[in-house]
Structure formats: structure tokens, C-alpha cells
Amino acid sequence: MSAVASSARATPAIGWRDVALAVAPLVLALVVAAIVLAVAGHNPLEVYWLLLKESFGGVKRIAATVSASTPLILTGLATAVAFRSGVFNVGVEGCVLVGGLAAAFVGFTYVGLPATLLLPLALGAAALAGTLWMLVPAVLKARLDVDEVVTTLMLNFIAVSLTAWLVNGPLLAPGSANSATPMVVEAARLPRLMPPSTLNAGFLIAIALLGLYWLWGRGTALGLETRLAGLNPRFAIASGINVPMLIIKMMLLSGAIGGLAGGIQALGTVNRFVVGFSPGYGFTGIAVALLGRGSAIGILLAALLFGALATSGATIQLFSDVPIEIVNILQGTVMIFAVARFGWLLKNRQGGK
Amino acid sequence: MSMAEFTPDTTIRLGAHSVTRRFGALVANDGITFRARRGTIHAIVGGNGAGKSTLMRILQGMDRPDEGVVLVNGMPSVFFGPADAFKQGIGMVHQEFMLVPGLTLLENLVLAQEPLDGLRRIDRRKALEAARKLEREAGVTLDWDMPVDDAPVHVRQIVEILRLLYRGADVLILDEPTAVLAPAQVQELIVLLRKLRSEGRTILFISHKLDEVMALADEITVIRSGKVIGGMATANTTKAALAEMMIGEILSRPNARPSTVGRTVLEIRGLAATDARRVLRLKELDLDVRAGEIVGIAGVAGNGQDELIAAVTGLGRVERGAVRLDGQDVTKLSLRARRELGLSYLSPDRAAEGLCLSAPISENLIAGRHRSPALCKGGVLQKGAIKRHVETLLDRFSVKRASAALPISSLSGGNQQRVAMARELDGSPKLLLACQPTRGVDIRGIAFIHQCLLDYREAGGAVLVISEELDELIALSDRIVVLYDGRVTGEVPRGSAKVEELGRMMLGETRQEIAA
Incomplete structure (x- = not known):
């Protein structure tokens, strides 16, 4: 799991080398996608310009991009928290789903409560659902060393089926033909920051959590323990750090943030839970964490990038003959290059005594 | 520097001429010159951080000098990677062994150059024949069907050495080879390396353990802070003189004063x-x-x-x-x-x-x-x-x-x-x-x-x-x-x-x- 190690690396100062390593995947992905575009008969520069305009050209487009990146900041953060402790949690997607459903359930069930109570309650329910969802893989990993990649990946499928069953049965909106819950009441909705854009207060929550993550990683005992456990668990154990307990804590925290991502999406954007609620926010979150190399600012930038691709991809086919698949290919190439390690690029000038 | 300075000389199997290598402000190797003669055991001796590892990496093609050249058979050579060095017959046994777990000793020996039968499977008989031949050359006997994971550390080291021989190396570079061995096994290794020397192979090893250097080496190059401090035949020096060259001063022995024993x-x-x-x-x-x-x-x-x-x-x-x-x-x-x-x-x-x-x-x-x-x-x-x-x-x-x-x-x-x-x-x-x-x-x-x-x-x-x-x-x-x-x-x-x-x-x- 070399990618985990690279994202957990502890370098105090940011040099040109780090910047190069962070930007290289993006540049290479753009080059590869340009070739695909050219072969398909499009002018790559024109398409890229259009993408840029659709995602950052004007206040409305920027609001749409930021709104689209909000869940990705949170899922990227959820993944990065687990990465730091050396755990490759690929189950954030499942947390998003159970968190989204839990928030929606609170939002359309306890309709009598005022917003000051209902909103925190609903978000708390989302975080709690995500936490509980990670409990089994966390304990299995920490106590029995069961591979978390397998358990968390499998739990995703269970989450998809479980939430689908619930919204088609017990929680189906009365009289609805769609697989969706009733809408949440107004009091349970996150305030919109720039109507009619879907940009909402969830973005502020995401930014606040990023800030906390940054402080936590730099200056707390727990942050230090997590980093050391991620870099070298044997060393951490020999130093007297309770690594199994740390792994449980970090996986549960990862689950809580993942659940919150779903809750914010349910209460801020969708206002209910529907089947197909997440277009893979949890999985994109893995790419966000890797591309951002686990740092707070990196996660923010990577989430904005994928958010931009999502918004511009949705509108680009309205204004050009570029099919959405091309944008998906671009997104996929960025992900592939984000996951690959680029250390070899600079290896020759490194190290030695 | 002109090529005219150098003449082909097959008695100088491997060496360095004014090799300098810098890492930022640190000069790891500062104009290092030495020559290892064919069929001898040559020790590079120095303390931690003296620049031994950097020099070995350069000699083996993993790194390139900023100035100076590596000499092979008396002539300057440029290696663009370990494979280049290997083509010249130079192989290295690293401190961390590079054997593949899960395979047997025999499979590790022939790995990457397996003798194949008509169906392109590993020809076990031929592989074993090659192994037995190497055993005779090195004067050892191994259980070749043992999985690497079960082999004690000194056996793994022997397999590493034989693997280089199998693939045609006649210069062996050993990085602190005795660091992982118990005293009795060190003796076995010394016997093995002497046997290989008598077969005409050249051995270059780095160490800071002077007992072994004195026991094993024909010639010694001492380096300190990246510079060559001296080069000599082992017969012309003593352990104390080497220690002084290595650290530049005479150390006082640790002092164990009587202490009161308590609970x-x-x-x-x-x-x-x-x-x-x-x-x-x-x-x-x-x-x-x-x-x-x-x-x-x-x-x-x-x-x-x-x-x-x-x-x-x-x-x-x-x-x-x-x-x-x-x-x-x-x-x-x-x-x-x-x-x-x-x-x-x-x-x-x-x-x-x-x-x-x-x-x-x-x-x-x-x-x-x-x-x-x-x-x-x-x-x-x-x-x-x-x-x-x-x-x-x-x-x-x-x-x-x-x-x-x-x-x-x-x-x-x-x-x-x-x-x-x-x-x-x-x-x-x-x-x-x-x-x-x-x-x-x-x-x-x-x-x-x-x-x-x-x-x-x-x-x-x-x-x-x-x-x-x-x-x-x-x-x-x-x-x-x-x-x-x-x-x-x-x-x-x-x-x-x-x-x-x-x-x-x-x-x-x-x-x-x-x-x-």
C-alpha cells in the first residue's frame, strides 16, 4: 500500500519538490486526455478552455463548483484521516449512504422540533450512523488484523442494498413511485449561502473540519501518534503507543466524517434520500486524499478540481458536441495518475550519505 | 582529465580515481582514489558517515560521481545503473538481503536466469547441477530445497553470494557482511571468501569491524569524512593504527567504576x-x-x-x-x-x-x-x-x-x-x-x-x-x-x-x- 505511505509522509516544509509531485498527476492526466480528445476529433485546448469557463467563469459557476466539491472535501478528509493511521479505508462510500439516510430520516420524522435542535440532531445522526458503520471493520482490523480493504469495500455493497431496501419499503415517501424518502422539513435544511445555487452551510462545516484537521495533524499528541503509527506501526507500538486503539479511533472518526458528508448532502442539496444518492463521493474521496497527499490544503484543492470537473461536465454537453464521457475519461485519468507514485521522477537526485 | 592518463591494466580489477560526490553542502566522497587488485580481498574501512556507502553505490552503478571516474581493468567506466556494472562483472551483496520469500534457495539462485526445459519450465536438474558446481567453488554445502523463509541468516547470505557468481560476477562488493552474523558464522564467511579469492575473484568489502578486516583483507583503504586517509597492505599495519586512522584520535576506554548494587x-x-x-x-x-x-x-x-x-x-x-x-x-x-x-x-x-x-x-x-x-x-x-x-x-x-x-x-x-x-x-x-x-x-x-x-x-x-x-x-x-x-x-x-x-x-x- 505504497500510496498510503506517501500520503502519510511527514515533511515539515513544502518545497518545489512537493509541489511538483502534487501537480504532476494533473499535468500528465491533461496530456493523456488531450490525446484522447484529439483522436476523437476535438481541439483539446478549446475543450479545456470550455471546461475552465464552465467551472470558474463567473460567480454562479464558481458557486456550483464549490457546492459540488463540498461532499468531496468531506469524503477526502474522511479517507485521509484513516490513511494517516496507515489504514486504507475504502468504505467511506457506505458511510455517505447510511449517513445521508440517517439525516434524512431525522429530518422528516421529528418535524416538530425547531431548526436549532433538529439540524444538529440530524447531522449528529448522520455522523453516528457513519461511525457505527465503521465499527465492525475497525474492531476486526485492530484486534484480529483483518484486511480493512476487503471489509470496508464489501460493506459498501451492503450499504447500497440496505439503503435501497429501506427507501423502497419502510421509509418510502407515501404516494411516491420513486425510490425516495419524504422531503425533510424546512427546519432540517442547511441554509443556502447564495440562492438559487445549491451552495450551502455544509461548505462552511467542511472548511471548519479541514482547519481542525490541519491543527490536529500539526500540534496535537493524537495527531503525532497517528502519524507515527501510520509511518511505522512497530515503532509506534515499541514506543508505548496503543496502536490498535488508535486504529479503532481513526476508523471511527473516518466513518463519522463520511457519515457527515452524506448528512450534509441530504440536508443541504438533495433534501431527502434517494436511491443513487451518491455518484461515488466516497470513491472520489480516495482520489482526493491521494491527490492532495493527505494535507489539508491539498485535499481542498483536489476536491475543487473534481468538483469543477463534475459541474463543467454536466453543462459542457449543452454548449458543445463534447460528450460527457470525455469529461469522465479526464476525471478517470486524473484518478489513475493520482494513485500512481511519482517519486521515481526525482529519485536520481535523492538521498545517500 | 584526458584518457591518456589511463592505460588498460587487467591487474587493477576495480577502483576509483578522484571520485567526488556531493549532496547539497555535504561532501560525501571527496577525491577518493583506490585500486583493488584482481584476485585480492580489499577492505574499505571507515566510521559511520565516512562515505563508505556512497562509494559502494557509485562502484556498483547505483549512483554517479560528480567528479572523477570508476576504474574497471584500469580504464575509466561510466555506469548508468547496476545492470551496467553487472555487465562488467561487478555485483553487490547488500546489507538487506534481496531474496524472494516463498521460493526455495535453488529457485532464488537461478531467478531471472533460469535454465529452461522444452516446455519452458525451470529445468530443476540443470539448476541443481549449476548449484552443485558453485558449492564446490565456494566450499559449502546447502539444502537447496529449503524455502528461503526457513533458512538462517548466514545461509541466505551465502545464497546471495552464490547468486552473483551464478550470474557471472567476478567482483563481489559486500556491505558490512558480518553485521548480521554470529561469531562462528563470521569464521565460515571468512573461509568462503578466501576460497573465492583463491579462484581468482576480487572481493571488496566495507566494514568498521577491525578484527575482521585484519583477518580477511589483503589490502586496506581507510576513509574518514569522505577522504582517503591511507591505503596499505594488511601485513604492514595493526588494529590500533587502523583505529586511529579511522577516528583521528585515540579513544579512552569506557570506565566502569564500582557502583553500589541496590534492590x-x-x-x-x-x-x-x-x-x-x-x-x-x-x-x-x-x-x-x-x-x-x-x-x-x-x-x-x-x-x-x-x-x-x-x-x-x-x-x-x-x-x-x-x-x-x-x-x-x-x-x-x-x-x-x-x-x-x-x-x-x-x-x-x-x-x-x-x-x-x-x-x-x-x-x-x-x-x-x-x-x-x-x-x-x-x-x-x-x-x-x-x-x-x-x-x-x-x-x-x-x-x-x-x-x-x-x-x-x-x-x-x-x-x-x-x-x-x-x-x-x-x-x-x-x-x-x-x-x-x-x-x-x-x-x-x-x-x-x-x-x-x-x-x-x-x-x-x-x-x-x-x-x-x-x-x-x-x-x-x-x-x-x-x-x-x-x-x-x-x-x-x-x-x-x-x-x-x-x-x-x-x-x-x-x-x-x-x-x-
């Missing part, structure tokens, strides 16, 4: 423990370590040392018996709880367990103590206090560093060990379990670490030293306890221990038998 700090009773494969390795062990004394454990590797470490630290399983730390039964406690009760643990495996190589020096130094009230308030690390604490400790243990924020992998092995030592002696522990405290450390570092242990003992600390270096045990220990087959088979007080006698006790003889 029992570590008490082990009837201890039995198994290894990871559930084989009983410790059988009925009793051991006491008191305040103000150093107890050394001598034994051939695999006689229960690992299980003793695991039982004292709490990192392994205990079948029967009790471990008491300062009067308190800790048999079932975790290492964390034991550390809180005053245990310190200097790991035998610095790279994998003792330190976190990719983390900064400062974090390595405070790990485990980072939650102490002086360094951490309400879960928040106190940056200023930590910085002062770190700098004080690094100065006290004379750790040479550019900045405490750099990864600890930027330090030489000796300085890394000083950091580990500084951490473990910080916070006045009651018992220090020091395992292989000077492994991979040069003479100067050894003297320093020994003095640290002796000072700690004098201040009333209790030390349990587990080491494969008998000289070290003799220099440090107030009592040496010999471990054989999971039991204590003898105990020798300070002043009366001799290497030869200990060596026989380590093979199972009792002291009375030796005396008789």
Missing part, C-alpha cells in the same frame, strides 16, 4: 515462552537485575534471546512464569503500561522498530514521552518546550545534525542510535533493556554508548544488555549470564570473563566442565 528491579521466575511458530524457546528461566548493575546476556542467536526480549517488553507470549518490575507483577501488562512503571527498551532492530526513519529527528526523540506534562497540555503539543527539550537532549548526546526537523534517516547509523539511546534514558527509567546497543555503530559511537550505559548504572539504573558482541558484554557487564537452549547455563562475574570461555559456554558447556 531487585527486574525479577524473572520460571519463565517459559514460545516464538511466533509456537516452538518453546525459553524453558524455566530465572533472572534478576538489581539497581546499579549491568547484566549481560550471552548466547548464540536463537537460544531464547528474542523470547526474553518479548517477555520483558510484553510484546510476545508468555507460557508460564512471572516477570516482576520493581516488585510489581507485570507479566500480563502491555509495553505501554510497563513503560509507565519505569521500563525502557532499546530495540535490537533500529530501522524497523527502534526508530521511525521517515519521521523527523525531534519526533523520534519524544515518541512515547510526548504526553508527559512538560511537553503536552490538554492533548496539545507544546512546541517551544519540545524544541528546548529536543535540543538539550541532542546536545547532551552529541548528535550531529543540520536540523532536528529533518527525517532521522538523514543521520548516520551511529547518530541514529544516539537518538534512540537519548530517548530511552530520558525520564530516568528504572530498568533499561538494551538490545544490540551498538549494532552498526562505529568505534567512537560504541565508546559513547558504553559510557552512557555505565553512567546510568552508576546513577542507580538497572540494565539488561542482550548482545552478540562478546567484547561488549565483557566491557559492560557486572555479571554475564549465558543463555543456552532456553535456560541459563552459567554466570560469570565482572573481571573473570574470557571470550574463549564464554564461547564454549554458549555452545552448552558449563563452567565446571571447561575448568576440568
Whole structure:
């Protein structure tokens, strides 16, 4: 799991080398996608310009991009928290789903409560659902060393089926033909920051959590323990750090943030839970964490990038003959290059005594 | 420099001419020139951080000099990678062996150049034939069907060497080849390398262990701070002269003043423990370590040392018996709880367990103590206090560093060990379990670490030293306890221990038998 190690690396100062390593995947992905575009008969520069305009050209487009990146900041953060402790949690997607459903359930069930109570309650329910969802893989990993990649990946499928069953049965909106819950009441909705854009207060929550993550990683005992456990668990154990307990804590925290991502999406954007609620926010979150190399600012930038691709991809086919698949290919190439390690690029000038 | 300076000379099999290699401000190799003659054993000797490893990397094609050239058969050569060097017959045995787990010794031997049969399967008969031929050349016999994972470390090393021969190398570069070997195995390796020399092969090895250098090398090049200090035939020098060239001064021997022995700090009773494969390795062990004394454990590797470490630290399983730390039964406690009760643990495996190589020096130094009230308030690390604490400790243990924020992998092995030592002696522990405290450390570092242990003992600390270096045990220990087959088979007080006698006790003889 070399990618985990690279994202957990502890370098105090940011040099040109780090910047190069962070930007290289993006540049290479753009080059590869340009070739695909050219072969398909499009002018790559024109398409890229259009993408840029659709995602950052004007206040409305920027609001749409930021709104689209909000869940990705949170899922990227959820993944990065687990990465730091050396755990490759690929189950954030499942947390998003159970968190989204839990928030929606609170939002359309306890309709009598005022917003000051209902909103925190609903978000708390989302975080709690995500936490509980990670409990089994966390304990299995920490106590029995069961591979978390397998358990968390499998739990995703269970989450998809479980939430689908619930919204088609017990929680189906009365009289609805769609697989969706009733809408949440107004009091349970996150305030919109720039109507009619879907940009909402969830973005502020995401930014606040990023800030906390940054402080936590730099200056707390727990942050230090997590980093050391991620870099070298044997060393951490020999130093007297309770690594199994740390792994449980970090996986549960990862689950809580993942659940919150779903809750914010349910209460801020969708206002209910529907089947197909997440277009893979949890999985994109893995790419966000890797591309951002686990740092707070990196996660923010990577989430904005994928958010931009999502918004511009949705509108680009309205204004050009570029099919959405091309944008998906671009997104996929960025992900592939984000996951690959680029250390070899600079290896020759490194190290030695 | 013009090519005219060089003439082809097949007697100079491998060498360096004015090789300089810089890493930023650090000059790792500064105009190094030496020549290893064909059919000889040539030693490159130097302390930690002298530039030996950099030179070896250059000779083997893993790195290129900024100035100067590598000489092959007397002529300048440029290698763009280890494969280039290999084409010239130059192969290297690294400190970390590069065998593939899960394969047998034979499969590892022929890996990448397997003799194939008509169906493109490995032709076992031909492979075995090649293996037997190499065995004769090297004067060894191996069980070739053994999986690598079951092979003891010295057998793995032999396979590494034979693999290079199999693939056609006639120059072998060995990086501290004896660092992982027990004394008896070192002798076997020396015999093997002499045999290869007599077959006309050239051997270049780097080491800081002068006994072996004197025993093995025909010629010696001493380097210090990246420069060649001297080159000579082994016959024309002495161990003392080499030591002085290596470190540039004469070291005073660590001084073990008498100390007063106090209460029992570590008490082990009837201890039995198994290894990871559930084989009983410790059988009925009793051991006491008191305040103000150093107890050394001598034994051939695999006689229960690992299980003793695991039982004292709490990192392994205990079948029967009790471990008491300062009067308190800790048999079932975790290492964390034991550390809180005053245990310190200097790991035998610095790279994998003792330190976190990719983390900064400062974090390595405070790990485990980072939650102490002086360094951490309400879960928040106190940056200023930590910085002062770190700098004080690094100065006290004379750790040479550019900045405490750099990864600890930027330090030489000796300085890394000083950091580990500084951490473990910080916070006045009651018992220090020091395992292989000077492994991979040069003479100067050894003297320093020994003095640290002796000072700690004098201040009333209790030390349990587990080491494969008998000289070290003799220099440090107030009592040496010999471990054989999971039991204590003898105990020798300070002043009366001799290497030869200990060596026989380590093979199972009792002291009375030796005396008789």
C-alpha cells in the first residue's frame, strides 16, 4: 500500500519538490486526455478552455463548483484521516449512504422540533450512523488484523442494498413511485449561502473540519501518534503507543466524517434520500486524499478540481458536441495518475550519505 | 582529465580515481582514489558517515560521481545503473538481503536466469547441477530445497553470494557482511571468501569491524569524512593504527567504576515462552537485575534471546512464569503500561522498530514521552518546550545534525542510535533493556554508548544488555549470564570473563566442565 505511505509522509516544509509531485498527476492526466480528445476529433485546448469557463467563469459557476466539491472535501478528509493511521479505508462510500439516510430520516420524522435542535440532531445522526458503520471493520482490523480493504469495500455493497431496501419499503415517501424518502422539513435544511445555487452551510462545516484537521495533524499528541503509527506501526507500538486503539479511533472518526458528508448532502442539496444518492463521493474521496497527499490544503484543492470537473461536465454537453464521457475519461485519468507514485521522477537526485 | 592518463591494466580489477560526490553542502566522497587488485580481498574501512556507502553505490552503478571516474581493468567506466556494472562483472551483496520469500534457495539462485526445459519450465536438474558446481567453488554445502523463509541468516547470505557468481560476477562488493552474523558464522564467511579469492575473484568489502578486516583483507583503504586517509597492505599495519586512522584520535576506554548494587528491579521466575511458530524457546528461566548493575546476556542467536526480549517488553507470549518490575507483577501488562512503571527498551532492530526513519529527528526523540506534562497540555503539543527539550537532549548526546526537523534517516547509523539511546534514558527509567546497543555503530559511537550505559548504572539504573558482541558484554557487564537452549547455563562475574570461555559456554558447556 505504497500510496498510503506517501500520503502519510511527514515533511515539515513544502518545497518545489512537493509541489511538483502534487501537480504532476494533473499535468500528465491533461496530456493523456488531450490525446484522447484529439483522436476523437476535438481541439483539446478549446475543450479545456470550455471546461475552465464552465467551472470558474463567473460567480454562479464558481458557486456550483464549490457546492459540488463540498461532499468531496468531506469524503477526502474522511479517507485521509484513516490513511494517516496507515489504514486504507475504502468504505467511506457506505458511510455517505447510511449517513445521508440517517439525516434524512431525522429530518422528516421529528418535524416538530425547531431548526436549532433538529439540524444538529440530524447531522449528529448522520455522523453516528457513519461511525457505527465503521465499527465492525475497525474492531476486526485492530484486534484480529483483518484486511480493512476487503471489509470496508464489501460493506459498501451492503450499504447500497440496505439503503435501497429501506427507501423502497419502510421509509418510502407515501404516494411516491420513486425510490425516495419524504422531503425533510424546512427546519432540517442547511441554509443556502447564495440562492438559487445549491451552495450551502455544509461548505462552511467542511472548511471548519479541514482547519481542525490541519491543527490536529500539526500540534496535537493524537495527531503525532497517528502519524507515527501510520509511518511505522512497530515503532509506534515499541514506543508505548496503543496502536490498535488508535486504529479503532481513526476508523471511527473516518466513518463519522463520511457519515457527515452524506448528512450534509441530504440536508443541504438533495433534501431527502434517494436511491443513487451518491455518484461515488466516497470513491472520489480516495482520489482526493491521494491527490492532495493527505494535507489539508491539498485535499481542498483536489476536491475543487473534481468538483469543477463534475459541474463543467454536466453543462459542457449543452454548449458543445463534447460528450460527457470525455469529461469522465479526464476525471478517470486524473484518478489513475493520482494513485500512481511519482517519486521515481526525482529519485536520481535523492538521498545517500 | 584526458584518457591518456589511463592505460588498460587487467591487474587493477576495480577502483576509483578522484571520485567526488556531493549532496547539497555535504561532501560525501571527496577525491577518493583506490585500486583493488584482481584476485585480492580489499577492505574499505571507515566510521559511520565516512562515505563508505556512497562509494559502494557509485562502484556498483547505483549512483554517479560528480567528479572523477570508476576504474574497471584500469580504464575509466561510466555506469548508468547496476545492470551496467553487472555487465562488467561487478555485483553487490547488500546489507538487506534481496531474496524472494516463498521460493526455495535453488529457485532464488537461478531467478531471472533460469535454465529452461522444452516446455519452458525451470529445468530443476540443470539448476541443481549449476548449484552443485558453485558449492564446490565456494566450499559449502546447502539444502537447496529449503524455502528461503526457513533458512538462517548466514545461509541466505551465502545464497546471495552464490547468486552473483551464478550470474557471472567476478567482483563481489559486500556491505558490512558480518553485521548480521554470529561469531562462528563470521569464521565460515571468512573461509568462503578466501576460497573465492583463491579462484581468482576480487572481493571488496566495507566494514568498521577491525578484527575482521585484519583477518580477511589483503589490502586496506581507510576513509574518514569522505577522504582517503591511507591505503596499505594488511601485513604492514595493526588494529590500533587502523583505529586511529579511522577516528583521528585515540579513544579512552569506557570506565566502569564500582557502583553500589541496590534492590531487585527486574525479577524473572520460571519463565517459559514460545516464538511466533509456537516452538518453546525459553524453558524455566530465572533472572534478576538489581539497581546499579549491568547484566549481560550471552548466547548464540536463537537460544531464547528474542523470547526474553518479548517477555520483558510484553510484546510476545508468555507460557508460564512471572516477570516482576520493581516488585510489581507485570507479566500480563502491555509495553505501554510497563513503560509507565519505569521500563525502557532499546530495540535490537533500529530501522524497523527502534526508530521511525521517515519521521523527523525531534519526533523520534519524544515518541512515547510526548504526553508527559512538560511537553503536552490538554492533548496539545507544546512546541517551544519540545524544541528546548529536543535540543538539550541532542546536545547532551552529541548528535550531529543540520536540523532536528529533518527525517532521522538523514543521520548516520551511529547518530541514529544516539537518538534512540537519548530517548530511552530520558525520564530516568528504572530498568533499561538494551538490545544490540551498538549494532552498526562505529568505534567512537560504541565508546559513547558504553559510557552512557555505565553512567546510568552508576546513577542507580538497572540494565539488561542482550548482545552478540562478546567484547561488549565483557566491557559492560557486572555479571554475564549465558543463555543456552532456553535456560541459563552459567554466570560469570565482572573481571573473570574470557571470550574463549564464554564461547564454549554458549555452545552448552558449563563452567565446571571447561575448568576440568
